[in-house]
Amino acid sequence: xxxxxxxxxxxxxxxxxxWGRDLAELxxxxxxxxxxxxxxPDEVPRTVEQAIELEACDAETLLxxxxxxxxxxxxxxxxxxxxxxMGQVTPTHVQAVVRGGPPxxxxxxxxxxxxxxxxxxxxxxxxxxxxxxxx
Numbered sequence: 001x002x003x004x005x006x007x008x009x010x011x012x013x014x015x016x017x018x019w020g021r022d023l024a025e026l027x028x029x030x031x032x033x034x035x036x037x038x039x040x041p042d043e044v045p046r047t048v049e050q051a052i053e054l055e056a057c058d059a060e061t062l063l064x065x066x067x068x069x070x071x072x073x074x075x076x077x078x079x080x081x082x083x084x085x086m087g088q089v090t091p092t093h094v095q096a097v098v099r100g101g102p103p104x105x106x107x108x109x110x111x112x113x114x115x116x117x118x119x120x121x122x123x124x125x126x127x128x129x130x131x132x133x134x135x
Contacts (some may be wrong), residue, residue: 004029005036013116014133021068021126023059027066027094030131031084034067037133038074038110039103041082047077047101048079052094059091059120060129066094067113067131078102110135 004025016033020026037043051112056062056074070081081100088095116132 002010002075003032003034004035010132013114014110014135015130016133017128017130019123019126019128022089023091023120023127024089026120026127026129027063027089027096028084028086030063030067030071030129032082033097034070034110034113034131034133035080035100036081037108039080039082039105039107040096041080042053043105044103045101046083046099048077048081049097049099050079050081052096053096054096055093057092060095060115060118062092062133063120063129064113064115064118070098071110080106080108108135 005016009118020029054065056065080103081098083099085097090103105115111134120129
């Protein structure tokens with residue numbers, strides 16, 4: 001099964017390459033890839049549901065804002081989100097419902113998604129980007 005992301009080597013931080021058929025799938029796969037760094041997604045209960053709606057000036061800023069919002073919720077409540085029901089997603093707006101909960105074991109503590117080398121690029125299959133996380 002194509003999970004929509006892969007871990008890649010990075011000197012000091014954690015990086016994942018993410019792809020999706022459209023921006024909605026790219027954003028969902030980036031969030032799932034980040035969650036997989038933080039916990040085993042199979043062990044995360046789906047007991048918390050959170051609606052998220054964000055706006056930004058462009059797709060790259062919106063992606064970082066989206067991921068950092070999920071990190072904020074993790075920092076605030078201890079929840080890791082592993083299911084993403086993407087509503088409207090444009091280059092400047094994301095609307096989604098996320099599901100997850102407190103994992104029995106939290107792995108990596110991610111401080112933030114960064115703009116390091118971040119560029120959402122169109123491909124023949126949709127979109128691709130690399131996201132670097134500050135740990």
